[in-house]
Amino acid sequence: MTTARRGGAGGDGQPGPDDPSRSPGDALPADSPLARELLDGLTEAIVTTDGAGRVTLVNAIATELLPEVVPGTELPTCAVAAVARAARDGADAFDAAHRGRRLRGVRRDLGAGRHAWYVRDVTEEHARAEALRAERSRTAFLAQAGSRLGLTLDRDQTVRAAATLPVPYLADLALVIHLPPPPAENRPHWVRYAEGDPAPTTGLAPWSLAGALPGLAEALGGGISGPGPWPDPEPAELAAALPPGFGRPATVLVSPMCGPGRPAGALVLARRAGRPGFDQRDIELAREFAARVGAALGAAELYGEQVHLARVLQNSLLPPDLPAVPGAALAGGYRAAGDRLRIGGDFYDVFPISGGAMFALGDVCGKGVGAAVLTGRVRQSLQTLRLVEQRPLELIRLLDRALFDAPDAARRSRFTTLLLGTLGSAPGGGLTVRVAGGGHPSPLVVRADGRVAPVPVGGMPVGALAAARFAEAQVRLAPGELLLAYTNGVTEARGGSRGGETFGDERLRAALASAAGLPPAALVDRLLRLVDEWLDGQSQDDIAMLAVAAAPDA
Numbered sequence: 024m025t026t027a028r029r030g031g032a033g034g035d036g037q038p039g040p041d042d043p044s045r046s047p048g049d050a051l052p053a054d055s056p057l058a059r060e061l062l063d064g065l066t067e068a069i070v071t072t073d074g075a076g077r078v079t080l081v082n083a084i085a086t087e088l089l090p091e092v093v094p095g096t097e098l099p100t101c102a103v104a105a106v107a108r109a110a111r112d113g114a115d116a117f118d119a120a121h122r123g124r125r126l127r128g129v130r131r132d133l134g135a136g137r138h139a140w141y142v143r144d145v146t147e148e149h150a151r152a153e154a155l156r157a158e159r160s161r162t163a164f165l166a167q168a169g170s171r172l173g174l175t176l177d178r179d180q181t182v183r184a185a186a187t188l189p190v191p192y193l194a195d196l197a198l199v200i201h202l203p204p205p206p207a208e209n210r211p212h213w214v215r216y217a218e219g220d221p222a223p224t225t226g227l228a229p230w231s232l233a234g235a236l237p238g239l240a241e242a243l244g245g246g247i248s249g250p251g252p253w254p255d256p257e258p259a260e261l262a263a264a265l266p267p268g269f270g271r272p273a274t275v276l277v278s279p280m281c282g283p284g285r286p287a288g289a290l291v292l293a294r295r296a297g298r299p300g301f302d303q304r305d306i307e308l309a310r311e312f313a314a315r316v317g318a319a320l321g322a323a324e325l326y327g328e329q330v331h332l333a334r335v336l337q338n339s340l341l342p343p344d345l346p347a348v349p350g351a352a353l354a355g356g357y358r359a360a361g362d363r364l365r366i367g368g369d370f371y372d373v374f375p376i377s378g379g380a381m382f383a384l385g386d387v388c389g390k391g392v393g394a395a396v397l398t399g400r401v402r403q404s405l406q407t408l409r410l411v412e413q414r415p416l417e418l419i420r421l422l423d424r425a426l427f428d429a430p431d432a433a434r435r436s437r438f439t440t441l442l443l444g445t446l447g448s449a450p451g452g453g454l455t456v457r458v459a460g461g462g463h464p465s466p467l468v469v470r471a472d473g474r475v476a477p478v479p480v481g482g483m484p485v486g487a488l489a490a491a492r493f494a495e496a497q498v499r500l501a502p503g504e505l506l507l508a509y510t511n512g513v514t515e516a517r518g519g520s521r522g523g524e525t526f527g528d529e530r531l532r533a534a535l536a537s538a539a540g541l542p543p544a545a546l547v548d549r550l551l552r553l554v555d556e557w558l559d560g561q562s563q564d565d566i567a568m569l570a571v572a573a574a575p576d577a
Contacts, residue, residue, distance in 0.1 A: 067143050068128075074136025088126060088144055118145075125149040161308050164192055168312055172319040176326040178203075185280070185290065185316040186216040186223045193309055194292035196272065198264055200228065200239065201280070201288030201320070211243075211288075217266045224266070232260040238277035242289035247310070250276040250301040253293065274300040278313035282321030290316060342567070345373050348380040350448050350574050354543035356551050358512070358566040368394030368439075369510045369567035372402055376413050379447035384508040384569050385485075386463065387439045394565075397437050401426070401485075405443075415443040415459035416495040419485060423461070423493070426486030438487035442466060442480065442508050446571060449499050454573040456506055459495040461485040466508040467532065468498055469546075473539040475532040478506070503540060505572040512566035513550070518557040526557050543570035 062069060068085035070092055072078055078094045085092060118127045128142035171184045182199055189197045196217040203212055211228040233240040235258035238248035253272040254261065265272075272293035280287045290313040294300065301309070345353045355371050368387035373380055383405055387394045404425050405418075412418045419441060426438065440463035449455040458466060460480025468476050482493040500506060509531075516526040534553055538546045547570050554566065 067141055070140040070142065071133070072138050072140075079137075085142065088124065088142060089121070157304070160192075161304070164188075164308070165311065165315070168315060172315060176323050178320060178323040178327055181316070181319045181323045182214050183216075183223045185319075186214045189290075189292055189309070189312060190216055191218045193305065193312070194276075195295045195298065196265070196269065196293040198291035198293070199280075199288060199316075200232070200243065200291065213264055215264060215266065217269055220266065226264065228264065229260060231258075232264070235260045236275070236277065236291065238275075239289055239291065242277045242279040243286060245279050245281055245286045247279060248277060250274055250306065270295060272296075273298070276301045276306060276309055278310050280313045280317035280320065282317045282324070284321075287317045287320040287324075289313075342371055343373075346375050346380065348373070348375070348446060351380070351446055351454055352543050352572045352574050353382075354547045354570045356547040356566070356568045358551065358554075358563065360512075360563055360565050368398055369512060369565035370398045370402060371508070371567050371569040372405065373569075374406070374409055376409070376445065379445060381409060381413060381415075381418075381443070381445050382508070382569060382571065383441065383443050384463070384510070384567060385439045385441040385461075386510040386512075386565070386567070388437055388484075393437075397439065400429075401439055401441075413445065415445055415457050416493060419443045419459045419461050419482075419493050423485045423491050427489060427491075429486075438484045440464075441485045444508075449573075452573075453502055453504070454500040454571070455497065456500060456571065457495060457497045458508075459493055461491070461493050462487075464509065464511055464514070466506050467535060468500070469505045469507065469535045469539050471501065471503050471539065473536045475535045500571070500573040502573045502575045505539075505543060505546065505570055507535065507546070507550075507568060507570050509550075509568040510564075510566060512564035513554055513568065516554050516558055516563055516566075518559050518561050522561070526554060530557075543572045546570055 062080070063083035065082060066084060068088045069080065069082045070078060070085050070089065071080040076097050078092055078096055081089070081092055081094055114130070116127075116129045118125075120126075124144055125146040125148075126142055127145045128140050131139045131141065133139055168184075168188050171188060172181060175181055175184070182201055186197045186199045196215070199214045200211050201214075202210075211230065211232060212225065213228050213232075214223050214225050216223040233243055236254065237251055241248050251274070253275050255271075257271060273296040274294045276292045278290045278292075280290055290309070292301075292309055342355050342357050345355060353373060357369070357371070359369075368389055369385070370387070371382070371384040373382045375381075383402075385398075385401060387397045387401065389397070401422070404422055408418055408421050408425070412421055422441070422443075439461070441461040442458055442463045443461075444456055444458040444466075447455050456478075458478055458480050460482040462482055462484035463480075465477035465479055465481075468478060470476070478496050478498050480494050480496050483491040485491070485493075498506065514526055514528055514531055517523050518526070530553075531550075534550060535546070538549055541549070547568055550568065551566070554563075
């Protein structure tokens with residue numbers, strides 16, 4: 024690298040800074056004290072080689088990072104494998120570990136076969152990059168876990184996801200120990216998943232398992248413990264929980280899965296021999312994942328309890344099978360809002376009485392479980408009051424007083440619109456229908472010739488006011504004619520081509536006119552289908568309808 028001096032603008036014969044002939048390669052002799060001082064002051068290691076591959080220059084930082092590099096020796100034979108390999112292969116860069124440090128270097132051509140290697144110590148930079156990648160990986164794992172755990176409210180699916188998600192990212196095997204909710208057998212269950220398994224495996228564990236694995240008893244009680252070795256000798260309870268051929272794990276970490284109010288179980292993560300043990304970040308990540316599993320299990324259990332309660336309500340509140348009524352044909356239709364719990368505030372019922380039947384159809388204020396509870400109260404009250412009063416107008420007055428005098432604080436915001444009617448044989452054939460109304464849409468009569476007319480009953484909502492007034496009307500149905508009682512969920516259904524238009528009274532009457540002569544069951548099915556098509560998948564209010572027809576042979 025030594026070059027001849029040239030004359031220039033400098034007073035000492037050195038080229039001046041503005042001399043056009045000056046270049047980095049001949050600015051200062053490499054062996055001059057000033058050049059050496061400048062090179063040794065750099066934070067980047069510099070190694071130069073001549074055309075024969077011998078080292079010609081090593082600055083101070085290069086001596087510290089690459090003590091094997093000695094001036095005058097051939098670089099390929101030195102002990103710096105990464106530099107030697109790069110030089111041998113003609114590579115222009117390398118990135119490798121050396122003496123516990125991370126080094127990154129590039130080669131520059133100096134001409135005449137000479138080269139300069141510029142080497143930087145990137146250990147800290149590499150460590151920061153690795154930490155960032157690890158943190159991003161952990162964040163991605165938790166995001167994926169949160170998404171998977173949040174997509175289901177089924178307890179069994181949540182437990183299976185808890186076993187499969189940590190493998191192989193956190194462990195070679197995951198074992199979820201959990202207690203199923205009552206009325207299941209109150210013994211620990213486990214779900215196991217190991218890398219390479221086609222699907223999780225389930226099993227029933229003895230209580231002795233909690234004492235066989237260190238930390239498991241504490242985790243089942245909500246406590247935490249650090250990672251440790253797999254027990255040696257291996258208890259039979261633990262051996263039964265391992266998949267065949269898995270071998271004896273080297274390290275195990277047990278974390279509690281804490282749900283709302285109580286521990287939901289424990290997560291056991293095991294790593295095979297040859298894999299590093301759990302460091303502090305692994306432990307923190309495992310604990311965070313186990314906590315999310317516990318919360319998901321708590322939500323799934325709460326949802327399961329709600330579904331169970333809804334089923335109990337459903338069994339008691341769904342419209343009953345309609346009884347046979349002499350001289351009449353009946354059919355009912357029902358849709359709960361959203362059609363999820365299949366319970367709501369609309370209802371109908373038919374009670375056999377002497378000489379015919381009594382029917383009720385109503386719409387309780389509100390939706391969901393709250394409305395369903397009031398629906399049950401109304402129906403139970405009707406079941407009781409009809410034993411002492413079977414005249415529609417008088418019965419609706421008794422029901423109004425019973426609801427209005429209810430002691431609960433929410434009664435003033437809870438009321439129902441209602442139709443109460445009786446069916447009996449009419450002189451000369453057909454049916455006589457007496458209907459009392461309490462603020463409900465008037466029922467519609469469909470005559471044999473297709474004419475549709477309302478039965479005006481009016482009245483005020485039942486249970487809403489202290490001095491409510493109600494009305495009663497009577498209509499005769501000839502054989503083949505029909506009366507339809509319905510809730511406003513039919514006429515107020517919003518849909519159509521514009522998405523927000525109500526089904527309306529006119530469409531309902533037109534549909535009834537076109538269906539004149541159909542049996543009640545066929546007419547109800549047709550109306551429900553028309554409303555469903557009108558909604559086109561949009562949300563709906565509760566719907567109930569009851570069709571009563573005079574039998575042709577009555």
